[in-house]
Amino acid sequence: MSETIKPLLSVENLSVEFGSSRVVDELSFTVEAGKTVAVVGESGSGKSVTSLSTMRLADMMGAKYATGRIMFNDRDLLKASQKEMRSIRGKEIAMIFQEPMTSLNPVFTIGDQICEVLMLHEKLGKSAAMAEAQRLLDMVRLPDSAELLHRFPHQLSGGMRQRVMIAMALACRPKLLIADEPTTALDVTIQAQILNIMRDLQKTLGMGMVFITHDMGVVAEMADHVVVMWKGKKVEEGPVREIFANPQHPYTRTLLSAVPKLGSMTGEEFPKRMPLTVLQDGEPALAGEERIQDTAKYDEKPLLSVKDLFVRFDIKKNLFGKATHRCSAVQKVSFDIHPGETLALVGESGSGKSTIGRTIQQLQSSMGGEIAFNGRSYSSMSAAERFRMRQEVQYIFQDPFASLDPRKTVGFSIAEPINTHGLINDSKAVKRRVDELLERVGLPSNVASRYPHEFSGGQRQRVCIARALASDPKLIIADEALSALDVSIQAQIINLFMDLQAERGLAYLFISHDMAVVEKMSHRVAVLYLGQIMEMGSRQQVFENPSHDYTRRLLSAVPVADPTAPRNTALIEGEIPNPVRRVGDEPAILSHEEINPGHFIAKSA
Amino acid sequence: MATRTSRLSRFASLEFILGTVLTVVICLAVLFSDVLFPGGAEKINLMARLAKPFTNPAFPFGTDPLGRDVLARVVAGGKISLLVGFTSVIGAVIFGVLMGLIAGYYRGFWDMLVMRFADLQLAMPFILLAITFIAIVGGSLTNTIILLIVSQWVQYARLVRGSVLTLREREFILSARAIGVKDWRIIFQHLLPNLIGPVIVLMTLNVANNILLESSLTFLGLGVDPTIPSWGGMLADGRTYLQTAWWVSVFPGLAILLTVLGLNLLGDWLRDSLDPTGRTSR
Amino acid sequence: AGKMTISTPQDPGSWDPVDTFLTQWAAVSTNIFDGLTYRGPDLKVVPGLAESWEELDEGKRLRFKLRQGVKFHDGEDFNAAAVKFTFERLLGDQGAKGPQRSNYTAIDSVEIVDDYTVDLKLKAPDPVLLTKLAGYGAMIVPPKYIAEKGEDNFNTNPVGTGAFKFVSYQPKVNIKLEANTDYWGGAPKLSEVEYRFIAEPATAVAELQAGRVDLVIPPTIPIGMIPVIEGDSKLEIVSVPGPTVDALRFNTRDGITADVNVRKAIIMAVDRATIVQSILAGQASEIVSFQSALSFGYDADLKALPYDPEGAKKLLAAAGVKAGTTLQIDIRGNDATMNEVAQVISSYLSMVGITATIKPYETNVITNDIIPQGKTGAMFQQKWGGWTFDFDNTAYAMYHSGEKWNPYDKDEKMDKLLESQRPLTDRAEREKILKEVGAYAAERALELPLYNTNAIFGINKRVKGFIAPPDNRLKLNEVSVD
Amino acid sequence: MAGFLIKRLLQAIFVVIAITLVVSFAIRLTGDPALMMFQGGGSMTEEDLQRIRVSLGTDQPFIVQYLTFLKGMVTFDFGRSFNGGTSVSLLIGDALPATLLLAFISMFVSIALSIPLGIKAATSRGSAADQAIRIFSLIGLSFPNFWLATMLVLLFAITLGWLPPSGMGGFASYVMPAITMGVILTATNVRLVRTSMLETLQSQYIMVARAKGLSESKVLYKHALRNCAIPLITYFGLQFGGLLGGIVVIERVFNWPGMGTLAFDAVAARDYPVLQAVITVLSLMIVGINLLVDIAYGLVDPRIRTE
């Protein structure tokens, strides 16, 4: 430790245990003011637990600190009382939580929840706090911030909630910010924007940052220093360029080699299954075959066909219950998905991606348009057909925590589709199938008897994937299904998806922000903006010849996993697009133009 | 495996042990009351009226106004009391929870029907219900139990419905629906375990309530033969002796207390073991 | 001077004399109203508003000389017109709305002889009429006041000639009276009286203990609470034999109790003396027929069947009743004393081989449905409190065939006896027949006579000059408080 | 919202009519009020009874009696009590405020006690405080309310002489009834609060609230409480409705001239007009409370749509 610069935070020899299992083992690292330490590592390696321990919130989950200390401003946080911690939390150290969907209190408005911190730590009055909250929402580029303050969390999209969380954490200008996957639910343009803001604040405030992420591109852009964790231990640490240029530990090397790179598929017509980098005898090695994923059956009639879909949410109502303001979440969206095809849905956060998915899954009613599955439109389906459809179409929710029953073991949840549709009747066989599914998503089968809260974010995500696979579906709607996974697991799941596609002709509606992953695995891509499709075409068309402005912006904002690459620090300016309009003042519906066979772009109005 | 041991230690928790021991001991004593005190509960001895407790070894808990052994009666009194207490609560819970689930989950017409029916039921004062009920069906132990069920299902129904209303909007219920899980399975497998906590609390407490109510029905004519001892009946009998012979009512009261205590400990344990989130936090 | 507070268990709801039979009404109204005659705690009928009276026309006309110079509380004069108004009201439309009228149907008409002389013309002689004139429906009411203020107003704003004037009434809470200093019997010693309606015995006793109530009137204090009051140096219990008698009557029509010997055996199997001594703590006296010792027609020489379990067993064996035979005793569920007594009886019966079960009913259900409809068990509780203290009132209702309270028994001899005494004005002759009725009922063992309970008053010792009335008719003009 | 209210209003009318119909009909099966007037010991003939029935109007066919009642109800004229002829509206006018006031106070006492105690028990789960709170709440339940009430009277009214043993009057007279009722309600409520709280405290947003540095009381009373409010509101609503019907025993012990006593006496005397009026008022209140509860659901938890 250097004599001259005293670190802001120094974690020394920290071990954390739940019951008898140690999930963080003798971990040490330091964060200096104005610097960013990225913590990367395997899903479930103890990253979130470490950050919760720093806040002393892991106490409430039943964690015990077996060894070590956490020094912050010359005091050992592990020795501080909860009362002392309260004056530190939010003010001195702020945290952005991993799962934004479950992190906001469902019964309070966004405004209330942000104001609370401001009123507490900055001693602002209610109206001043509100004004400040609105400014913060503007800063994270949320549309119509004045109105948004009065909305409830469930009315926001995943990415919007995440931005609310970020605004909340930054509200009091903390000395140390712990950001646990702060941008996973954000599209790359907004992500770039948010990262810029963080860097800015860091510079002006001298804020130290602990940045937990799976996105190596983000690490490369943000971090000064990197800590790599694996199975509860720190396996390597060093300056960011060092780590990228010269990774020492085999796990680090595996990790880096598994990072998907945008543009790596240039020239390929079809997505490609790539060999996996795995640790073999402590050394990374390539495993598995390379295969062209030529599975889409365009000659067959579409499996799913969405035509002119409209979905609107009433935002404000007058006294008589008539809507005055509406959010046009989905506007005249049409697309087909063929058997064996992967259609990627990308686009700005809040542009209606999840809503489309939910509507296909009949969790949300549409206000117009038609959806047909296997040639049968929803409205004409019999009850039995509908039931069957629920087996054949599976949905992986954006927030895995919220979508798992807290009272049921994950084994139960995974077995549920099997039992519901009577796919396997023998209970032993069901159990075997559950174990097999768990293993396929990279979890040990003995976790079947655990409950959702006992998992890490990425582990829960994999449970949800396993559940979706359980019913042997024809179509999987994967809403940010891979974003919480570390890249090596991610690669493994991508391959799993592709293998299933090859074996059984599975189709995917793949909703994602990660352009590199999209490039890697999709046949066709649809780019959504403000509820409308801006551009749609084959992967090659969209990625190699992006023709809509927004698509181009999107692609240019993708962070590059190379710390030496030049950074794009230009802030996006101008009007924040807003899907909420007065009734009667609906946004214009754009018409599409086919610029190449199968390549459509929206004509600007 | 961490969870294994914590699950084991949960079984070994003080709550569970104490609750089980209490409940089992009480149930056994009550079941074998005839063996423990043959004929003791009914034997009238007008010469030994209102004997003080802890003085005469023949009557450790003293005697009642008819000179009967309070201890023997307390033990024997559990038969009726526990029967009425348990069956009526179980009946009310089953019916009420079912109605609440249906109303809350399906909403619309069913909600309206069940809840307006509940309003009807709630607006009916208990004694009125009791009197008209007996007038129509006559008094008996079974009818006492039915009456208690009829008068209490609403509590559970409303409680459950309220909780269902929030839960049904939660994402894990949506995801079960998305999978195609049948309604009744969603209701019983997902909703029920997530809202059962308050129901268990209310249930364990209503056992006490119903044991006491049973006795108050006596003077409405729904009660049972006063020679057959019951805790509630003993408490009611002891009413005029509160100032002069406390033991007549305190011992049956304690019996109820211990029973309810045992049940509540078990209830808490049940609630906790249904709630996995609390598991590692101990 | 001084104020006295009294706890009474029930609010009769109306203070109009024609409206109710409740003794709780009389406990208050005896102070507000007067009748032509008056019956005090000694149960002797003495002059009230009438100074004297005579029987004319072989008892078919009663002539009353009225007290002069008496005024109602509103200042109206009391005179023959008021008497005529009172009885015409009672027997007319207003009386038809209430239960009291049925007591006075012997009166045919009222004739004013002069301002202070009035004749009651009777349809048939009524030997109990003078007693009835001392209470309830026969209370003299003010004609002008009622005409002016209306009938409804009179229910809640009573005006009479009594020792106390009505002040205020709050339903279910209290009624307040103040002294009528112009009272013809002399100004009362108390200046104010408040009656509070307290239904719950423990509460009434607590109020007594707390000194906020000076007197608790029956039927409130349960036997079990007597020691509480006796244990308090400021308080005492005053008790006198009351009008209420309890018996367990038999179903004489069906089942084992259709056999008179079985009924006798059951009576012999029960040790009533012990019951009275222990359960009732001596606050009652054994009875032999279904009446109290105060009742007209009581036969002191009538001997009860002795307590004789062995004899009872023999009788039962002779009647062919096997050991283990069951029978059911119906009781009023809210009668705590009877609850205990019935259990003791059941235990006595078990000693002679009869297994008795007890079935409690709500009071109204047993009195209005179970008994009149003949749906009782082999034995059922009958509680009776004839306020006239005349055995006819009880016996006719209990034993005459076809009467509401007599669902099972039909006996020509009994009917004849009962009918024959009704028109008699010769007291001795009537008394003889009533004694015969009592003896005949005992001979046929129509009921298991139990006891005549005392009227139990709890009183604060600061109250002076209180004489406990057996019939609950408190007259407080001689009472004072320290 | 307006449509919702209108719908509920119609349903309320239906409920009131249904319950009064049922009650009026059923009570007539259980005894004849004319007979009851002779309870004191008068002898009567069938003719006497009939005479009284005519004057009470109970000789009429049921449907005629019921329609008369309905007609009166519209003008809030419930007729006169069979027992003494007092105007029923007057009786209700006296009893309802007495009951309402007591109910409000008891509810207030209970909520003010049970929420902090329940939260304390939940947050210090398994501790001595938790155990003590739980056991005390059980004692409150295991002995009947008259027992508790009598004990309080013995202590405060007789031994210490601080409070009046019964009756409704000044502030002092409210203390014991409110405490008795409050304690009994609290016994249940504490445990309910504790249970609901335990579930909510595990949520991620509670963790987030703590991460903001909010004081523990803010976290518990603002963030957690509101999230577990649904079962609590439901149960409080039920309890309040129950209180309005009057806790007969408590009212009797404290000689409280409330709806419970009124209803009890009316049932005992088969006083149809009073009974029908009590039921009408009660059902209106219950319907009102449940409506409020349903509206409160939507306010407390925005995810529940009121319609």
Ligand SMILES: Nc1ncnc2c1ncn2[C@@H]1O[C@H](COP(=O)(O)OP(=O)(O)OP(=O)(O)O)[C@@H](O)[C@H]1O
């Ligand atoms: N409440 C708990 N009880 C028991 N085990 C837990 C609990 N919370 C977390 N764990 C375990 O601790 C380990 C570390 O979890 P943590 O959440 O820190 O992982 P992570 O590194 O953040 O992973 P991810 O990137 O997937 O979010 C995991 O194996 C998880 O199963």
Ligand SMILES: Nc1ncnc2c1ncn2[C@@H]1O[C@H](COP(=O)(O)OP(=O)(O)OP(=O)(O)O)[C@@H](O)[C@H]1O
């Ligand atoms: N229940 C609701 N009530 C009101 N508005 C809603 C509701 N659900 C979604 N919205 C709005 O609909 C729009 C689209 O939401 P959606 O969840 O589909 O976005 P998304 O494209 O999935 O975004 P993200 O990538 O951030 O998850 C958003 O503006 C959101 O605020």
Ligand SMILES: [Mg+2]
């Ligand atoms: Mg994590």
Ligand SMILES: [Mg+2]
């Ligand atoms: Mg989304």
